[in-house]
Amino acid sequence: METPIIQIQNLAKEFKTANGPVRALQDINLEVSAGEIFGIIGLSGAGKSTLVRCINYLEVPTEGDVLFEGQSMAAMTDAQRRTTRRSMGMIFQQFNLLAQRNVIRNVCFPLELTGVPKKEARERAMELLKMVGLEDRAQAYPAQLSGGQKQRVAIARALATNPKVILCDEATSALDPNTTKQILELLKEINQTMGVTIIVITHEMAVIEAICDRVAIIDQSRIAEVGAVSEIFLNPQSAIGRKLIMGDAGERAAGGTGSGRSIRIIFDGRESAEPIISNMVLACKAPVNIMYAATRDIQGKAMGQMVVQLPKDADGAERVIDYLESIKIPYEEVNGYEA
Amino acid sequence: MKLDAVTINMLKTGIWESFYMTALSSLFAYIIGLPLGIILVVTDEGGIRPIPWLQKILGVVINLLRSVPFLILLFIALPLSKIVIGTRIGSPAIVIPLTIAAAPYVARVVESSFRELDAGVIEAAQSMGASTWQIIWKVFLPESKPSLLLGAALAVTTILSYSAMAGFTGGGGLGAIAINYGYYRYEPFLMWVSVVLLVVMVQIIQEAGNRLSRKSDKRIR
Numbered sequence: 164m165e166t167p168i169i170q171i172q173n174l175a176k177e178f179k180t181a182n183g184p185v186r187a188l189q190d191i192n193l194e195v196s197a198g199e200i201f202g203i204i205g206l207s208g209a210g211k212s213t214l215v216r217c218i219n220y221l222e223v224p225t226e227g228d229v230l231f232e233g234q235s236m237a238a239m240t241d242a243q244r245r246t247t248r249r250s251m252g253m254i255f256q257q258f259n260l261l262a263q264r265n266v267i268r269n270v271c272f273p274l275e276l277t278g279v280p281k282k283e284a285r286e287r288a289m290e291l292l293k294m295v296g297l298e299d300r301a302q303a304y305p306a307q308l309s310g311g312q313k314q315r316v317a318i319a320r321a322l323a324t325n326p327k328v329i330l331c332d333e334a335t336s337a338l339d340p341n342t343t344k345q346i347l348e349l350l351k352e353i354n355q356t357m358g359v360t361i362i363v364i365t366h367e368m369a370v371i372e373a374i375c376d377r378v379a380i381i382d383q384s385r386i387a388e389v390g391a392v393s394e395i396f397l398n399p400q401s402a403i404g405r406k407l408i409m410g411d412a413g414e415r416a417a418g419g420t421g422s423g424r425s426i427r428i429i430f431d432g433r434e435s436a437e438p439i440i441s442n443m444v445l446a447c448k449a450p451v452n453i454m455y456a457a458t459r460d461i462q463g464k465a466m467g468q469m470v471v472q473l474p475k476d477a478d479g480a481e482r483v484i485d486y487l488e489s490i491k492i493p494y495e496e497v498n499g500y501e502a
Numbered sequence: 503m504k505l506d507a508v509t510i511n512m513l514k515t516g517i518w519e520s521f522y523m524t525a526l527s528s529l530f531a532y533i534i535g536l537p538l539g540i541i542l543v544v545t546d547e548g549g550i551r552p553i554p555w556l557q558k559i560l561g562v563v564i565n566l567l568r569s570v571p572f573l574i575l576l577f578i579a580l581p582l583s584k585i586v587i588g589t590r591i592g593s594p595a596i597v598i599p600l601t602i603a604a605a606p607y608v609a610r611v612v613e614s615s616f617r618e619l620d621a622g623v624i625e626a627a628q629s630m631g632a633s634t635w636q637i638i639w640k641v642f643l644p645e646s647k648p649s650l651l652l653g654a655a656l657a658v659t660t661i662l663s664y665s666a667m668a669g670f671t672g673g674g675g676l677g678a679i680a681i682n683y684g685y686y687r688y689e690p691f692l693m694w695v696s697v698v699l700l701v702v703m704v705q706i707i708q709e710a711g712n713r714l715s716r717k718s719d720k721r722i723r
């Protein structure tokens with residue numbers, strides 16, 4: 164098997180603050196393969212930004228190591244780390260463009276740092292601006308651009324040095340849904356045409372579903388689970404995973420706040436949920452209570468799931484389960500979930 | 503007391519002396535203060551090259567110098583002028599105490615300009631592998647240019663008003679005229695004329711600073 168492009172090994176990060184130490188990351192082990200789009204999702208304060216900053220050693224981990232193409236970042240000198248960083252572009256929620264430089268000079272900036280001759284740098288920058296669809300705004304200043312345009316400039320800038328990896332820290336969190344979609348499509352295109360590995364940090368499941376191949380869920384400084392996005396969507400193992408996928412409603416349903424049993428039904432999202440439920444109610448002659456239902460588009464594949472409360476009487480509940488078995492719809496009892 | 507030719511000539515000389523004392527002191531104050539301001543920010547605990555002990559010592563020295571009243575600093579530093587430029591009286595002599603008083607002030611003004619900079623932009627530069635020097639030259643200085651220009655207007659006007667105290671130690675300039683005529687000879691008219699001229703100079707410097715700052719700032723448009 165090929166060496167993963169990034170290996171995070173037993174990584175921990177502790178911040179010393181006035182109120183004592185803060186453990187931002189603990190026991191982090193992850194591997195990202197070359198060419199994949201890897202998502203890291205978690206709630207605010209979970210440690211996502213700290214983790215992404217540890218990947219390019221902007222933040223030096225307290226314990227553990229990050230291997231980039233098999234090379235230990237911990238063992239590198241500062242100068243070597245700076246060189247390695249040039250293989251890892253980074254984009255941010257707030258874009259972080261240089262406000263006093265126009266668009267093309269922003270894209271030239273990383274090339275300037277490595278001493279690329281000005282003319283060559285400008286040509287490369289123009290190429291990239293074409294790719295992100297902003298060649299006509301080369302002379303504009305960041306203040307004259309929309310959020311989506313700023314992020315495109317930031318993406319062009321991040322690509323200038325031909326990096327192997329792009330780290331995105333909440334890159335779409337400041338954008339409206341439409342612009343978010345366009346930026347995600349651009350990232351996907353970059354991944355597919357240039358083979359750049361992309362690490363996407365976000366608190367939004369929709370972002371993960373839209374472009375990621377695999378995802379790690381981070382909760383309270385630790386990795387709660389890692390896996391293919393479709394698998395985690397269908398069968399989240401952790402409480403935080405269920406919360407992120409089904410939202411609060413799903414969590415309430417799964418938490419079994421109501422009396423009786425609840426089950427989660429998974430179905431092909433191309434079918435609608437209603438026929439399944441109405442047929443089930445008809446066949447079983449028992450009412451069920453729908454707690455949560457959603458269909459999602461995961462990497463172009465439609466998937467749906469629903470949480471329903473079973474009838475209160477044991478007989479009715481049995482009939483529903485028998486019915487689901489008979490029509491071969493996957494389901495899972497969810498009462499056992501710890502909140 | 504009227505504005506006859508002799509008086510007008512004296513005022514002209516006063517303007518020129520105030521101007522060059524201020525200009526020279528500002529220049530030297532920035533030559534010393536700008537690097538100090540950079541060091542204050544860069545070596546701070548959360549800075550791009552933390553050296554906390556150096557930052558703390560520098561901070562204390564700057565605060566010490568800033569807390570000495572200028573008039574006292576003037577008398578303490580004049581012997582130094584004697585050593586450096588051979589005289590302790592007159593306008594050139596005051597450039598040295600002015601510089602000593604202004605450099606720490608400039609350092610703080612520059613420091614506060616740099617602190618306004620968005621930490622995210624510095625992080626972005628670091629993520630591209632920028633070295634400390636590259637961040638200073640290509641991020642700190644150009645990105646805070648509008649703020650630095652505003653700070654310069656503040657620093658230069660302050661230096662101009664300090665320079666007015668040169669009159670107490672045999673220096674020249676508009677301040678000296680105001681002191682000599684108004685304070686020692688009870689001729690309020692000339693004192694007020696000098697004061698008005700000083701006010702005008704302050705206004706011009708401040709306005710120039712504001713305009714240059716606005717013009718250089720690409721964030722407003």
Ligand SMILES: Nc1ncnc2c1ncn2[C@@H]1O[C@H](COP(=O)(O)OP(=O)(O)O)[C@@H](O)[C@H]1O
Nearest residue numbers: 178180185187206207208209210211212213214
């Ligand atoms: N420089 C820092 N100093 C102290 N605590 C920090 C620092 N950076 C992050 N933290 C703490 O680490 C935790 C994780 O923060 P962060 O990685 O920014 O979370 P996320 O990006 O997932 O919202 C938070 O509790 C935060 O307060």
Ligand SMILES: [Mg+2]
Nearest residue numbers: 211212213333
């Ligand atoms: Mg964050």
